[in-house]
Amino acid sequence: MKIIFKDYKAGELKVQAENKDDLWALSQIIEAGDIVIGRTTRKVKMGSSDAKESVVKKTVTLSIAVEKTEYTADMLRVSGIVKEGPEDVPSGSHHTIEVEEQTIVKIVKPKWLKYQVDRIEDATKEKASVIICILDRGEAGFALLKPYGYEWLSEFEGEVSKKGLDEKKESRFYDEASDLLADYMKRHNAEKVIIASPAFWKDELLSVLKKKHMDIAKKAVLATCNHTGREGLNEVLKRPEVKTALSEQRAAKEVQLVDELMKEIGKEGNAAYGLKDVKDAASAGAVATLLVTDKLIQKAKNDNNFTEIDSIMRMVDHSKGEVVIVSSGHEGGKELEGLGGIGALLRYKVKY
The missing domain is CATH 2.30.30.870 (Pelota, domain A)
Structure with missing residues (x-):
């Protein structure tokens, strides 16, 4: 802008x-x-x-x-x-x-x-584009991280060498994955790439990148995940090893904040969720970070019922808290939607 x-x-x-x-x-x-x-x-x-x-x-x-x-x-x-x-x-x-x-x-x-x-x-601010590649044995998916979520670019299955069968035959899977990754990096002018997988598949791909596309290999950050596909993407955004690489990416920050909220709720810590409890916490000046989904805001506006949410946001802003509008386009936003679309990380516990 x-x-x-x-x-x-x-x-x-x-x-x-x-x-x-x-x-x-x-x-x-x-x-x-x-x-x-x-x-x-x-x-x-x-x-x-x-x-x-x-x-x-x-x-x-x-x-x-x-x-x-x-x-x-x-x-x-x-x-x-x-x-x-x-x-x-x-x-x-x-x-x-x-x-x-x-x-x-x-x-x-x-x-x-x-x-x-x-x-x-x-x-x-100019933000470097980030490509995320999530792979398993013979299967890879690619996504472009965006401020309001991500764009799933493609996924493909390839042929890989199986243990005990044609071990001398070079697998084309990693070659194809590395070439496709290089194409996406060039097409989207990406400055970073995150390669994630269970086990050692990420290391295999990085090894091929070093041989064929050393410039991209130098931009790679490796991460571990238990799942592949879109489910794995949400997992990767929460990983500590990619936190620095994604420090400028708004979607990653939102996912990490929602994850922190869920952890605080799980241990009955400094957190509140749902309109009533968050409003009470905001009234007490206890909200450090307010999380509201764009979907909840848009629905409230369409229903001519935005006044209460707007009031909460203004109270938090007035008390020097941080207001974060969370996109519903990624898994973090969907998790927050499950809590009513609004939650807060608190400075201290509030009795309701």
Whole structure:
């Protein structure tokens, strides 16, 4: 995301969405009550009562008071009431501004909360792409880690040499896996790769990479997992050996925070979950880190029931706690959804 102008104290921010990840970030920032200003297409009636009217599409700049937002993978739709615009666009009428890649919008808020500023600033940072390869004997899967989860790229099965049978025959499986990995690394301009497997399969692949693609082998981090496929991916994101490699990756941080929450709940430690208990903890100023899924936020907005969640987020922000909006696109978000979509790591235990 590119920041064109910012004055958070005055409540103003002007940005350009550069990719789909930016659209997702903006969907978590823009909320009812904000003013959004941007260029949009509007149908306008031309002519007068004395002549035949015609309807044409015009590109205009409108200022709208936001009522709701709707996010899809390719677009963020911001709907509301027109506050300012050309004379032929009635003030008070409804309109939707469609925010796509390369769209420039100005956002005006009564007050920017810290987590909102952090989310915007985080979106402006260049982040190295990370490819994750999870393999077992004769089977490999590849994923691209993204801020809001991951994109499963592909999986394939290959022929490997079996013990006692054709032991001199070189297996093509690791050759194919290494070539495919090299292709993904180049295609996504990735700076890091995590290779994970049960047993020693990861070492076998790394050995082939060193022979065929030494530049990629130098970027590799090895990890152990008990499962393969998508289930193994969630496991890998929690592994301590990949923590440093994934330190800049938001999805990995979210998975690790949810994992920490689950551990605290398991030992009846400093944690709370569910709307009521989290609200009580936030009211007491006890929340160190608040975790809320984007799915819960979007549902509350759609149901016109966002006030309570917004109040909790503001209380945590006011008490210098961290607010983390967790994507439902990865397993960590799905685990949190199972707890009602909201949970908190506490500074101290709270009696309910």
